[in-house]
Amino acid sequence: MYKVKVNSRYSFELNTVNDQIKLASNDLDLDVTAIKEGQFHFIYQHKSYNAEVISEDAADKSLLIKVNGKICQVKVEDQFDMLIKELGLEGVNAKLALEIKAPMPGLVLGLNVEVGQVVSKGDSLLVLEAMKMENMLKSTTDGTIKKICVTQGDKVEKNQVLIEFM
Numbered sequence: 001m002y003k004v005k006v007n008s009r010y011s012f013e014l015n016t017v018n019d020q021i022k023l024a025s026n027d028l029d030l031d032v033t034a035i036k037e038g039q040f041h042f043i044y045q046h047k048s049y050n051a052e053v054i055s056e057d058a059a060d061k062s063l064l065i066k067v068n069g070k071i072c073q074v075k076v077e078d079q080f081d082m083l084i085k086e087l088g089l090e091g092v093n094a095k096l097a098l099e100i101k102a103p104m105p106g107l108v109l110g111l112n113v114e115v116g117q118v119v120s121k122g123d124s125l126l127v128l129e130a131m132k133m134e135n136m137l138k139s140t141t142d143g144t145i146k147k148i149c150v151t152q153g154d155k156v157e158k159n160q161v162l163i164e165f166m
Helices: 079-086
Strands: 002-006 010-015 020-023 031-036 039-044 047-057 062-067 070-077 099-101 106-111 124-130 133-138 143-148 161-165
Touching: 002 079, 070 079, 124 161
Parallel strands: none
Antiparallel strands: 002 010, 002 070, 010 020, 031 039, 039 047, 047 062, 062 070, 099 161, 106 124, 124 133, 143 161
């Protein structure tokens, strides 16, 4: 389940299990066809639309999409983002974090840091593939990498420590 916000105005839910899209709890009947990588055609309420992904920020979970010539800013929240908001942890002071843990089970696709490297809050640390999506894990604090507990290709479990800070 994903919550999608377009231009900070329109919100809808997307359930990828059954390809269901809901706007204000009502099913949206869309006929979507992928033309090629990053380009789609869809029909909604008997009108034709062409959509193209212009840019993607996987770390921020946002996209710039052009729909029939108009640019739209799209922000996606997954189940983990929603859980963090629900638990009220969105504004927790990240300076207390001394380690990065896996938010979900997955596969380490790549490491972007090394032991001893100084990182800033928001720097990309590693890429974790989970549920057929690549997730960029970012530093929640300023600090120095003390230990990297995984290597590329490792399978990890939820809450497994991936990286430790000094």
